[in-house]
Amino acid sequence: VVVGDYTRVDKPRKIVNIDGRMGGPMGIAFGNNGMWAVADCSRDCVYIFDEQDQLIKLFGSHGAGNGQLNSPMGVTFDSNNYLYVAEYSNNRVQKFDVTGNHLLQFGGRGSAHGKLSCPIGITT
Numbered sequence: 779v780v781v782g783d784y785t786r787v788d789k790p791r792k793i794v795n796i797d798g799r800m801g802g803p804m805g806i807a808f809g810n811n812g813m814w815a816v817a818d819c820s821r822d823c824v825y826i827f828d829e830q831d832q833l834i835k836l837f838g839s840h841g842a843g844n845g846q847l848n849s850p851m852g853v854t855f856d857s858n859n860y861l862y863v864a865e866y867s868n869n870r871v872q873k874f875d876v877t878g879n880h881l882l883q884f885g886g887r888g889s890a891h892g893k894l895s896c897p898i899g900i901t902t
Contacts, residue, residue: 837878845880
């Protein structure tokens, strides 16, 4: 079951529903190492694929703790292939390595400097 067609300039991608697990794929990002990631806002997780489109990592669980996710909407890789995930319901951004290890977070609900309100996208 194809849930979306995404085209990268150099390679078209078909995202398939992995064993029926994807509930609400929202954001997609491509790293400079060939890996790519999809944020699933319904399952509160992130899927990481290799350049052969094979699932190599699935991480995340519902919650507000470090490494937990609540409605992840946007994802992006930086130039060092660290992954940033924008969470709509936790009003924050978390940074992970490609194995899913939590590195840091920033944001939090509010209107003060450095606070976020329902982020849905992110880019580096």
